[in-house]
Amino acid sequence: MGKQPIGVFDSGIGGTSILREIVKLLPSEDFIYLADSANAPYGQKSSETIIDLCKKNVEFLLEKDCKLIVVACNTATTNAISILRETYDVPFIGIEPAIKPAALQTQTKKVGVLATKGTLSSALFNSTSKLYASGIKVFEQEGTGLVKLIESGLAKSNEVRNLLEQFLRPMLKEGIDCLVLGCTHYPYLIPALKEILPNNVKIVDSGLAVAQQTKSVLKKNGLLNDDSTLAPKNIFYSNTNLAVLKELVNNSGVEVSYLDF
Ligand code: DGL
Numbered sequence: 001m002g003k004q005p006i007g008v009f010d011s012g013i014g015g016t017s018i019l020r021e022i023v024k025l026l027p028s029e030d031f032i033y034l035a036d037s038a039n040a041p042y043g044q045k046s047s048e049t050i051i052d053l054c055k056k057n058v059e060f061l062l063e064k065d066c067k068l069i070v071v072a073c074n075t076a077t078t079n080a081i082s083i084l085r086e087t088y089d090v091p092f093i094g095i096e097p098a099i100k101p102a103a104l105q106t107q108t109k110k111v112g113v114l115a116t117k118g119t120l121s122s123a124l125f126n127s128t129s130k131l132y133a134s135g136i137k138v139f140e141q142e143g144t145g146l147v148k149l150i151e152s153g154l155a156k157s158n159e160v161r162n163l164l165e166q167f168l169r170p171m172l173k174e175g176i177d178c179l180v181l182g183c184t185h186y187p188y189l190i191p192a193l194k195e196i197l198p199n200n201v202k203i204v205d206s207g208l209a210v211a212q213q214t215k216s217v218l219k220k221n222g223l224l225n226d227d228s229t230l231a232p233k234n235i236f237y238s239n240t241n242l243a244v245l246k247e248l249v250n251n252s253g254v255e256v257s258y259l260d261f
Contacts, residue, residue, distance in 0.1 A: 005030040005233075006214070007061030007069040011053075012040035013149045013245050014059040014185030015072025018095060021207035022070065024212050028228045029218075032064050035238040035245055036259070039185075041147040042075045043183070050118060054080040054129040058088055058105075060237075060261065067223050069215055074115060074182050075149025078122035085244065091221055093199065093214050097125060097182030098206040105202060106178045111130040112139045112171035115182025116147065139171035147185050152243040155188040164196055171197070237261075 006026075008019050013034050018035055032125065035055055036042075044052050054076050061069055067177070070093045072078045077094030084092055098255055102111045111133065119125050120140050129138055145151050150162050168179070181187060187205055197203070218224045234254055238245045238259040 002067075002223055003030075004065050004223075004229065004236075005032045006069035006218075007032050007034070007058075007064065007066030008072050009034040009036065009057040009061060009069070009076075010073040010184055010203060011042035011075065012037040012147065013184065013248055014147070014150065014188070014247070015070075016248050017187035018070065018072040018184050018207050018210050021211040023212040023234070025215050026218070026224075028225050028232055030225070030233045031235070032061060032068060032236070033236045034060060035236070036260070036261070037151055037238050037245070038240040040151050041116065041197065042073065042143075043118040043167055043201055044144075045118065047079045047118070048081040048185070051083055051128060055087065056082060056261070058084055060259075062090065066090070068214070068218060068221075070210065072184050072210070074165060075118040076122040076153065078119045081124075086089055090151070090225075091217050092187065093210060093217060095206050095210050096128055096182060098204045098209065099129050099138070099182045101209075102178040102204045103133045103136045105204065106136060106176075108175050108177045109135065109176045110137045110171075110176045112141065112168070112176040112247060113180040113182050114141050114143050114186060115180075117142045117144065118137060119182055126213060137174070139174055139176060141167045143167060143186065145182065146189070150185045151244065153247065154257060156191065160189065161192050161196070162177060168196060173178045177188060177203060178202050178204050
């Protein structure tokens with residue numbers, strides 16, 4: 001059982017930022033990563049469409065015999081994870097904007113959240129915010145356009161920088177001291193964000209928490225692969241232009257395949 005791979009999916013390449021954290025914590029595991037880049041961004045789609053796309057992704061990963069599935073996408077998690085858990089008999093780990101850690105860290109009691117429209121409008125995000133951010137002022141900003149640019153390999157472009165400046169200006173004026181990255185594509189913007197944000201503003205994301213949760217759920221279910229005699233295998237699939245994904249995961253021994261999907 002423990003030797004089966006862990007499945008990880010995202011609307012595109014963003015979930016690789018989460019996979020990286022999981023691999024650090026679980027170096028003996030095999031992974032299958034699915035980038036549904038042909039359908040990115042999910043953030044502008046209806047909840048029903050997001051659920052259908054997620055089911056297709058999960059069914060692909062289950063056909064590959066995955067023992068656990070990480071939904072490495074805030075938009076997919078906040079719109080679909082409860083239905084996925086009801087529909088499939090495999091443990092799921094999701095990712096949500098890190099409102100709770102930001103609420104615990106803020107001194108100014110003002111926190112910014114940059115996420116997709118689909119995440120910010122979801123019932124799950126709104127109930128989490130209500131639960132953990134009482135007494136905190138949360139400034140929400142849709143990152144419209146960012147995912148598309150990152151998917152095109154333009155995370156370091158002036159276009160991205162201009163959008164970020166425009167998105168962050170109002171919340172910086174209000175005095176936030178924590179910025180929550182509520183989309184798994186956004187860790188790729190950290191170099192640009194560091195140039196824009198004043199030193200007192202902390203960037204908060206959920207990658208490490210997701211990795212820790214993945215390890216703990218595997219352990220609880222007796223699914224950890226503790227056989228480190230075989231070299232771990234990571235396979236990546238994408239259903240559109242592989243170049244950007246290949247560049248992100250570029251290291252020896254990694255398989256990147258095209259998927260007609
Ligand atoms: N990585 C996805 C997320 O975490 C991007 C969503 C999108 O495709 O719009 O929300």
